[in-house]
Amino acid sequence: MAVHSLRGFRDLLPPDSERFAAIEAAAREVFALYGYRELRIPTIEMKELFVKSTGETTDIVEKEMYSFTDGGGREVAVRPEGTPGVVRAYIEQNLSQSGRNAKFYYIGNMFRAERPQAGRFREFEQIGAEHIGNASPFADAETITMLLKLLEKAGLPDCTVDLNSLGCAECRRNYRQTLLAYLRGCQARLCEPCRGRIERNPLRALDCKIDGPWLAGTAPKLALCPDCAAHFARVQELLKLSGIGFRVNPGLVRGLDYYTRTVFEVRSSALGSQDAVCGGGRYDDLVKSMGGPSAPAIGWALGVDRLAMLLKDRAAPGGDPAVFVIAAAKDAADRAFRLLADARAAGIAADFSDFGLSLKSQMRSADKSGASFALLIGEDELKAGTVTLKPLKEKGDQFSVPFPDAPSTLSKLLNS
Ligand SMILES: [Zn+2]
Numbered sequence: 001m002a003v004h005s006l007r008g009f010r011d012l013l014p015p016d017s018e019r020f021a022a023i024e025a026a027a028r029e030v031f032a033l034y035g036y037r038e039l040r041i042p043t044i045e046m047k048e049l050f051v052k053s054t055g056e057t058t059d060i061v062e063k064e065m066y067s068f069t070d071g072g073g074r075e076v077a078v079r080p081e082g083t084p085g086v087v088r089a090y091i092e093q094n095l096s097q098s099g100r101n102a103k104f105y106y107i108g109n110m111f112r113a114e115r116p117q118a119g120r121f122r123e124f125e126q127i128g129a130e131h132i133g134n135a136s137p138f139a140d141a142e143t144i145t146m147l148l149k150l151l152e153k154a155g156l157p158d159c160t161v162d163l164n165s166l167g168c169a170e171c172r173r174n175y176r177q178t179l180l181a182y183l184r185g186c187q188a189r190l191c192e193p194c195r196g197r198i199e200r201n202p203l204r205a206l207d208c209k210i211d212g213p214w215l216a217g218t219a220p221k222l223a224l225c226p227d228c229a230a231h232f233a234r235v236q237e238l239l240k241l242s243g244i245g246f247r248v249n250p251g252l253v254r255g256l257d258y259y260t261r262t263v264f265e266v267r268s269s270a271l272g273s274q275d276a277v278c279g280g281g282r283y284d285d286l287v288k289s290m291g292g293p294s295a296p297a298i299g300w301a302l303g304v305d306r307l308a309m310l311l312k313d314r315a316a317p318g319g320d321p322a323v324f325v326i327a328a329a330k331d332a333a334d335r336a337f338r339l340l341a342d343a344r345a346a347g348i349a350a351d352f353s354d355f356g357l358s359l360k361s362q363m364r365s366a367d368k369s370g371a372s373f374a375l376l377i378g379e380d381e382l383k384a385g386t387v388t389l390k391p392l393k394e395k396g397d398q399f400s401v402p403f404p405d406a407p408s409t410l411s412k413l414l415n416s
């Protein structure tokens, strides 16, 4: 039996892998502009971390998390999202004491045992940002602005933001009771999982794919306390000031337990897709509830797989060599190998197939490579000390240049 990959896991081949790398590069550039620094967190953590932070009654923890008992008898889990690990690191490494802004980004693979479906994988990449220790609405506006800048840089302009406020623990306490009473009254209409968890987490029903839509029209709405209302109003003012298009969507709940106050999702208008590209929100109480200092925070996570799929029609960011070197005579191989090195030293991406193969076969590889020029060295070139440049993409005659001039000539041609 041939080896094969696990269901729901994907090989990322070129040019898709290059699309991912281009998105990551755009992200790193934008993060640097906004004062964010990279945090690399473990792939595996104590299971308890996710149960306590992501939330016991969330789909992620209830159904989708890969968890197991390791050799030492510890209950561990493969990370289903990035925020809990960042929060754990913030607490464990005393990052609140560093005197620096705690603005971190991560880029990494996450794992969720979802039912495999088109475009959804059990291992997927997320880019995320977390700003810990800043309660002000400026942090909310900055993080949303940064996210849109990143999407624009990655090739997805014209995004719009859906915005809502879930209030603070105080607003939520009152609302929880009101909502629970309402849900008890219409239990028969709720789907099975919602019915099973309304006593533990009534808010989750609003986020349910089945019940969320009809509850949005009928269920009692959250009333914000004066502080939360002022914060939310200020965030909206600042977004307007930043020229960000948004709409307030009271139905936006997000599926995680830790969100407080501002939550948001970003949709792309350019690509006619209704689904959110990414989202995030405030989690003002999470750090403290995990045993850390009182540190209000806000963050978001972006699914790179989904973004790359949305950008699929765009030209891939390359990866093809610029030139392809061919040895057209047996004793030209060493000279050709030297030419590869010279081209690369001049910053020109160069490749070859097998100098021992026929000219015809090497030319076929050159044509397939996507290179702009084939560089040939045969008997004549060896004698004359030259290289023959043959355009592969555009029409034009081949011509020869002295061997030492080949890199500089190519640089000029490739940049023109
Ligand atoms: Zn409040």
Ligand SMILES: [Zn+2]
Binding pocket: 190, 191, 192, 193, 194, 195, 205, 208, 209, 210, 211, 212
């Ligand atoms: Zn439901």
